[in-house]
Amino acid sequence: MSHRNRSRNIDYARAAKLGFLFGVALFVVGMVGEIAGHALLPSLPESVYGLLFSMEILGVLVGFFTPITFGAILPLTE
Known part of the structure; x- marks a missing residue:
């Protein structure tokens, strides 16, 4: 079985x-x-502020690691 067909x-x-x-x-x-x-x-619950802050952190991580993964690492593995 060849892995090239995958x-x-x-x-x-x-x-x-x-x-x-x-x-x-x-x-x-x-x-x-x-x-x-x-x-x-100003009276929004803390859970909403936590969700918005989590979106900011996740956005930075996704924006940083996606180009590295799809732009550099995965093309080298083929």
Whole structure:
């Protein structure tokens, strides 16, 4: 059995770009939500602020690691 037939046709450049943009979108939505939440509705529960902060952190991580993974590491493994 050959492992060469398992290969998928993944457009790594497109996946890296879309992953980066998804990370940026997560970060921006989290930041704008947190700023708007403090400005417009100061009585939001802490769980909402925690969710928005988590979106910011996750956005940075996704935006950083997706281009490295799909732009550098996975193309080298083929």
